[in-house]
Amino acid sequence: MAKLYFRYGAMGSSKTANAIMVWYNYQERCKKALLIKPGVDTRDGEYRIRSRSGLVANCILFDQIDWNAVRAHEYDCLIIDEAQFLSTEQVDQLLPIVDEFDIPVICYGLKTDFRGEFFPGSARLLARADTIEEVKTICWCGRKATNNARLDGVGGITKVGEQVVLGASDKYIGLCRKHWLVGDPGPGLRAEDLARGAVPGVCGCAADGEDEEDEEI
Amino acid sequence: MAKLYFRYGAMGSSKTANAIMVWYNYQERCKKALLIKPGVDTRDGEYRIRSRSGLVANCILFDQIDWNAVRAHEYDCLIIDEAQFLSTEQVDQLLPIVDEFDIPVICYGLKTDFRGEFFPGSARLLARADTIEEVKTICWCGRKATNNARLDGVGGITKVGEQVVLGASDKYIGLCRKHWLVGDPGPGLRAEDLARGAVPGVCGCAADGEDEEDEEI
């Protein structure tokens, strides 16, 4: 009895790396898992998904799924990254694949946007999934990051605007609910830090205008 | 660091019994947990919650919460049953209790209604809770029951109508997604069973018009 999984997590919680690892584990067992992403963000002209930590894998777009091949059991599992961008109808298309064709479908995605509202795909997945699991990461304070914040560029976070802004230079970070509610992006990103010339790095910390070697992988 | 918990489960998954047991465990440790239910359904004139299995405990209505007492830490925990009936605003009132006053809040409720749509309280809790956990039960087929069905009285289930019908004699049951989607309420509740005079019992099975001793507790 296959299941529809929704594995949600905040920005920076390694959802994509997890998607690739699950796909990799299927490959290792000579099973065929199909990696999929919604067709929303194809600016890079590539059919790839890429984790922050450096894992890369080829994928197809949701609209390219060959449903006849799926129904013919040519795949042992469907894995969908950025599943928050699926439409309600696309999520519903997955249900008979699980229920009638007994093929597990594993969806990774954000739960809520920077305003704290559901993405359409997330809402439908939360309503329809058999199993809802969290991919965890931490806020700068050490608590679990559960919310996604859009930095406003001047030391705070913004909660208004379009849900999806492709190509926007806005930066998103995961925060715990408390710091998302009060709008505290953490040390290095606050107004006083920016005012004294701090340059936020990948890590959300401020470089304080100095050169620093990056020890990360 | 306290958390806001949303423990969701289908009809008949022992959510109320779990709420009472958590309350009981606090009592046993000489801690004060406050049992709460939304003010929607007070037909019985009682401030009680009652599990199908027979556990009963006193509670107050959400609107009766003495927020000053809560903020003064007179309670070690708030436990809310039938939390799907909370409004968005009521859920939001709970957030500072958790984040600022460090008091855990544990909410039990349905995730979706018989139409497959979120209840307002459930949607907000799914969006805001720190921890989302499932209280599980089974469909008649043995799979996990994840959906809630309203029986139409003639052997099928209905997916249209008001979300909440107080005092309605409609019967609800938990089904797996597959059987909810196809509208199969299971043996004893199908049209052919009703046609031959079957009388659905508490368990959803048909008594076949015969007297039967009920061996359940």
Add this chain to the structure above:
Amino acid sequence: MAKLYFRYGAMGSSKTANAIMVWYNYQERCKKALLIKPGVDTRDGEYRIRSRSGLVANCILFDQIDWNAVRAHEYDCLIIDEAQFLSTEQVDQLLPIVDEFDIPVICYGLKTDFRGEFFPGSARLLARADTIEEVKTICWCGRKATNNARLDGVGGITKVGEQVVLGASDKYIGLCRKHWLVGDPGPGLRAEDLARGAVPGVCGCAADGEDEEDEEI
């Protein structure tokens, strides 16, 4: 594909109440779940399991299981309470029931004894179960209780002695690891509390020699 579940929890975490509720949920769906307890403790001459919160249900002893009936699928589920008292061999007897006969087996039990060592049944279940889940409760400090302490009667806890002492008047409580390690049973049970005449109640709190109404169910 059925599973062998081990649902472990500290003293006072409502394991028995959960076992009864799962059994009840099967009954409600007209499915037959068999409630079982090991044959270790039958002093009360009854084939019953009883939760602290007042739920009671009939059960059989492990040695009374009619394996032919089980293999003939006369039961939809086996539920075993106090599973820490199963022997290694008894746990192994359950494996083909799950794997070959596709019948879920749900075991509730303690993980470790008051000395911090596994019970035989718990060790085997941890090693063999498909799914390991925790039934949670709290320490007097508010942290999760993960360890089981035997009160020494003079304000501390003891970590030496026989694993099982039937009929012993020793009192057990669940504590978080920290308070189990340092041996602090909490307010009302400490030496200074006992010295001033405190009488530990069910809740582990001291009655201070005064009459108090018990507001628990």
Add this chain to the structure above:
Amino acid sequence: MAKLYFRYGAMGSSKTANAIMVWYNYQERCKKALLIKPGVDTRDGEYRIRSRSGLVANCILFDQIDWNAVRAHEYDCLIIDEAQFLSTEQVDQLLPIVDEFDIPVICYGLKTDFRGEFFPGSARLLARADTIEEVKTICWCGRKATNNARLDGVGGITKVGEQVVLGASDKYIGLCRKHWLVGDPGPGLRAEDLARGAVPGVCGCAADGEDEEDEEI
């Protein structure tokens, strides 16, 4: 309140990749997580951990931990890979780090060896951890892999021998309990496959003596 986590999983379940990702997520938040492995297997002369999928990160050996630095909160988190190889005493050394110094410790490791017995570190972690979580992967049959099998090289699996054989050319795979119990390593690895000249690949499948392009990352 920090926790001691034990995240167990069968061979090939991406435990090391998960350890590296958690470490990476701390780095990204400008927090310092210390990657650690037991000193058992240092054949490669390197202080690195390496996932099958290609992630690599520097680490230190358990014996190299500077406990004063840890107690001085120079690290926000300790992450231990291959934690099954820790001794009982080494696990116990971690407890005050969590309980007194409030530093989370996350241990990744196997639960049981190829014989189905606990590793010493796993037994102690199962007995002492605050939170026990599973890192999942699949058996060749599609069920969850929960057991670890040592291939005997002639189409079966072996359940006798030393727990750890460093540098052994034995191959290990994860299997579900059923296939571990009956000793079926799956298609491509069975005696009949090997007899007809099949050469087991990384994935456990047989190449049938033919050249095949490997499409994996």
